[in-house]
Amino acid sequence: MHLDPSPLQTFVSFVDDANAAGNFTFHFLSSAVFVNGKICKDPKMVTADDFFFSGLNRPGNTSNRLGSRVTPVTVNQLPGLNTLGISLVRVDFAPNGLNPPHTHPRATEVLVVVQGTLYVGFVTSNPANPNTNNKLFTKTLYPGDVFVFPEGLIHFQLNVGKTNVVAFAGLSSQNPGVITIANAVFGSDPPISTDVLTRAFQVDVNVVKYLQGQF
Template identity: 60%
Template sequence: MASYRLYAYLTLVALIFCVAYATDPTQLQDFCVATNDPKNALFVNGLFCKNPMEVKAEDFFAKGLDKPRDTNNRLGSVVTPVDTAQLPGLNTLGISIARLDFAPYGVVAPHTHPRATEVLTVLEGTVYVGFVTSNPPVNGANNKLFAKVLNKGDVFVFPQGLIHFELNVGKTPAVAMSALSSQNPGRVTIADAVFGSKSPISVDILSNAFQLDANIIRSIQLKFSTSS
């Protein structure tokens, strides 16, 4: 009887594992519209794989993250990603990294990574970081902000898909490094997406959503449509 129960238990565990592994692959791009014509196919969910016999050490190598970036722009920050575009060997491994450079008081504007959790480590300077929770299930409850001032060597995590930001609160340049749990994390900068989309979102929708006068919305959209 005991051996029968053990066999039944192992069979159940095996079935659970089979079901767990029979799910769809993680999405690596915003969308992948199906086509029945291979000639019209541009890419798969990810990238095509190189012949293993032609792989070289250089496919797993990238350099240059030690070099400071030019932060002379309207936000005073630059994000330098290292994903499969810069490091082909990352394909299918589910990770990527990025360097963040900040001018004094420079900011990485509120944004999300739809396909990745981010772990940020401050290498130089003092950086104020935070993320906001998704809409709470209780009507009338507020989204909650989790924020912290980080110094050199401090680490902070931004859960996947949540809006987050980084701000250099020091008087000197700051540098941070981020590790992300996707080879293609994606990035949605909230202000650019809402006010700078092509074609633009209806002024009526935005003025109601933000409770602002329509002329103010048009002025903001103009700034984002003309900014680089």
């Protein structure tokens, strides 16, 4: 199922929102055409640079607590993707680096490993059939291997090798979004009630408070 709207013309590049607000009058903004929340650029003003992004040859900085870095190329980095329904990311992993459990609410993801060894998986949703309830699918990937994560399902990637991992992924939305589960549940602002979390996770309130303190 394709959630992004079908394009009404070959391409609809857009004007940067901040620049639009600074450089155009209110009359222009009130009469401008918005596609997927972006102010469309006059087709006569579109250039090759609207369809160009440079930098995916450079490793992302994995010096963080997770040991991974996602470099996105969505509509926010590449205006020419507007209305095309696709985007791309590069993911770098230090040894033992983790891309933690997360979901893309608007996109299926297909990932290819180009360097290293990567353990990946996703969990199914909550169907009526208890035999398939929250089933985990996992695989260890090597260079050239491909794995797909269905839209909206919780998934993860972990470097299980001794060297860095480089992977690229295509997503079926110009702006797939990402919800990192731990951050959303324990790092929300304001915090989710401890009464809710202790009952949901079946743990002591002190455990919940500790986890909230990590975010």
